[in-house]
Amino acid sequence: MADAYSGLGLADVLPGVARSLGVDLGPREVGRLTLPRSRRAVVVLVDGLGRHLLEARRGHAPFLRAAMSGAPGLHAGFPSTTATSMGTFGTGLPPGAHGLVGYQVLVPGEDRTFNELAWDEGVDPFVWQPHDTVLQRCERAGVAVTRIGPHYFDGSGLTNAALRGGAFLGAKDLDARVEVAARAAASGPRTLTYLYWGELDKTGHVHGWQSPEWTAELEHVDDQLARLRRLLPDDCALHVTADHGMVDVPLDRRLDIAAEPDLADGVRHVGGEPRSLQLYAEDPGASGVAAMVRRWSERLGDEALVRTREQVVDEGWFGLVEAAVVPRIGDVVVAMTGSVAVVDSRTMRPELMGLLGVHGSVTEQETAIPLLSWPARRG
Structure with a gap:
């Protein structure tokens, strides 16, 4: 675990996308992930789409499979859990800096734990995680930022802690979110659109990632991401990543x-x-x-x-x-x-x-995640 953050990881995704849009993140930022320049970008985070899981079921995901060759492998960090990974993804910082260090953690000085995924109204997300997010920094640089997810994410503790910045648009199913994302991407000359999808993770939790149900959901995700790519403007890049993988434990x-x-x-x-x-x-x-x-x-x-x-x-x-x-x-x-x-x-x-x-632990099955990219068709 000593070198867990020495290679490319989830923390590098949004900073890399920001730089591809021409956003200057400052002289202290070392760009470890270089992506082709574009005027607009859409970033999709598919909850639970571990790299090893995708490789094992690649035959069911032709659109994603086509981008896998030569794609960089990333690590999610520790613990490999959604709340922590959202902090890492949103801030571009490791958990020790952004402070979302687990699913259920101690509130120092209060002799109680709280759930960082569901959040607790007694914990101020802006104090718990005080650093600017990459989305905020892009917005200040003149990029129109849009976040897309379920309606109840808007203003939630985790969203405010990890993914604040820009406008939030709610949509229930993936088909609707794809349409909203395409419109948001085309809404201005310089846009960054973030789309979250959590059903693959939920399916894996209930049925296991090796189940027919998980494979069917992967097929649906693959189909809708291919559709999203077709709907995007020609000067818009598409990037797909995940927050963690999964193991099945009897x-x-x-x-x-x-x-x-x-x-x-x-x-x-x-x-x-x-x-x-x-x-x-x-x-x-x-x-x-x-x-x-x-x-x-x-x-x-x-x-x-x-x-x-x-x-x-x-x-x-x-x-x-x-x-x-x-x-x-x-x-x-x-x-x-x-x-x-x-x-x-x-x-x-x-x-x-x-x-x-x-998931949550240190195994490759849980920590390895993909970064799949489709560059803009034109500059």
Whole structure:
């Protein structure tokens, strides 16, 4: 994990697109991703479209497949979960800087956790994530920015934290979002349009990514993205990426903390998610944390990496971590490497514990994502 942010990653996508539109992001920004220049661009994020998953089902995605040869492979970062990845995508920063460090995380000083995906009205998204987004910076540079997603995303905590900037247009299904995106792209001489689609991830969670249902949804996504490409102006580029991949973990490979006294011992709050836990200790001193690490390591063996907060910060799991972000990270971080997940029936809803497709950890199946691009047909 020490070099997780040394290569191209999700944080490079929007800065690369911004530069392709002629936006100057400042002298301190090092452009690691170079894309062909264009007057307009549409960026589509397909939730859960992991690179390895796409490669395994490439026969069902002819439009995407045509762009895969030579396309750069990206990493999502850690944890490989939507809330964190949206922060990385939107700000162009690693989680240690933007501060969205997990699905369920501690609110420092309040002795409680909150869900960064659903958000909590008691947490101000503009304080929790204070950095400008790339969309805001593009808007200030004179680019007309449009964000497209479900209506309830408009003004949500996660949207305000990770993807603020420009106008928001809501549309329910992918077909409608494609039409809205095409109109937005053509609405001005210099435009940046962002489109989000989450049904592939939802299908994978419920049925598993290896299911016929997931493949059928991939076919639908591929068909609609091909349609979007046809509808775009000739001077508009199209870029498609994702926030994470997924693994299928059988239900009989779930450990329940409620039934594991050794795992529950010393844990005050369970954060993170089944593939990527962040544990907050009753005794956050060195001896209490060390005892937790020992118990979890003994129970999970080579099925997981078990690290202290200090270790994951030093090893760069979250990139460079700002001081205000450090206490949000668990005292102990547990990242699954085998076909296993850990749930907590004391606090988790049964429908969440029963999801077949899961993600959040450090495996290539969960962290590897694509970046597929179709340059503008003319400048």
